[in-house]
Amino acid sequence: MTTTRQPLGGNSVHSGLNGTVESESTPSSQKPPDTFEALHQSILMRQARLPKRLAAVAKYIIDTPDAVALGSVASVAAQSRVAPSTLVRFAQLLGYEGFSQLQDVVREGVRGRYAKRLGRSIRESDTRIGHPENDLLNRTALAVHLSIETVCESIDRAAMIKAAELVKTARCVFIHASAEMRPLAEFFRNCLASVKIRSILFVGSDIDFLKLISGDDLLVVAEHSKMKETPVTASSLLDRAVPFIVFTDTEVSLSKSRAAASLKVVETSEAGLLRVAAGTAILETIALYSLDF
Known part of the structure; x- marks a missing residue:
């Protein structure tokens, strides 16, 4: 013991x-x-x-x-x-x-996970568009391709389906995002509007909107790894029986263990730019999944 x-x-x-x-x-x-x-x-x-x-x-x-x-x-x-x-x-x-x-x-683990796929992708892109090392568009397209392929292999599909069920049955979906995650949050709101699901987006550290949420609603938190902590008080939501989903780019999340569903998506990046290819693929899939419930 x-x-x-x-x-x-x-x-x-x-x-x-x-x-x-x-x-x-x-x-x-x-x-x-x-x-x-x-x-x-x-x-x-x-x-x-x-x-x-x-x-x-x-x-x-x-x-x-x-x-x-x-x-x-x-x-x-x-x-x-x-x-x-x-x-x-x-x-x-x-x-x-x-x-x-x-x-x-770490090197051995990374080599085992990515070397085969990266080699295949580079050979394919090399055939299509000349020399990738001199072609910024080709290198960017390759990075996006790898992001989407990686998330398809690693995403928790049960959590994704659970998220779609919660989205479909919610009276209203409240989306809260940091400034870094706003592009993804805006895209998700547009996806929900396309499938006739009501949603409201809040960006920033002000969490007064939490007072508006009831147990019939759903909160989606778009959490960025650079955030010191999620400004949402998970315990208060649980006390009021409010379900919430965490969409995060980090496995070390303070709130994921209490969430009804947690989805982790890590994007490739370059020069400090935040890519959103894999994230948009997952969020669009959740919106489309909700049509089946």
Whole structure:
């Protein structure tokens, strides 16, 4: 049995099965995960208990494994907004000797998931449009294609059907989005209007509109990974029996565990531009699915 106590420093300490005491911010004596899937699960199990900076590293690895695989220690640290030494500490927490050893596991996982499909897509695009490395339109089209293909393979279809059922039966669909997610939210509202489903869109941090929602309505939250937290109070919605759906680009979401349905879509990006190809495909599918219920 595992017990937990709070040390003077504020980090949770766990007594393991072998009687040893390990903190969530000190190196682990256990064998490190040797596959990307095992690493992924290990991070998710620990993420909620990690100190702030280590949690930032965990979130970046979970959300952008391709960037971790291809990046340097300096670039990963910069994107995670932590010091390089924090990456080493995080890797040691999971049992690795250093961050490069963790990075090797991520690289193998990314290579296995994408190399075959990427190679096929590049060969196809190379045949169609000359030299992709010199053709921005071709490179962009390839990235969009990969986004849609990836979401088709990874999306939780049961959650998507559940979302469509909730959309269809709601008196009104309230859509709340951050500024970054507004393009997707606007598109979803237009899709719902096309299939004669009433919806109202709210953008920004003002959540006074929550007072208007009843148990017969549905709330759809478009959550961006850069948001510090979702401004919707999940507990208050649950107390009033208001169902809500979370549409997010991160697996490390504070609200997804309480949502009636949660859909995660990660887009490829370039030069800081937010692509919406996969997101629009999923939202249009939900609107069309609702016609069948």
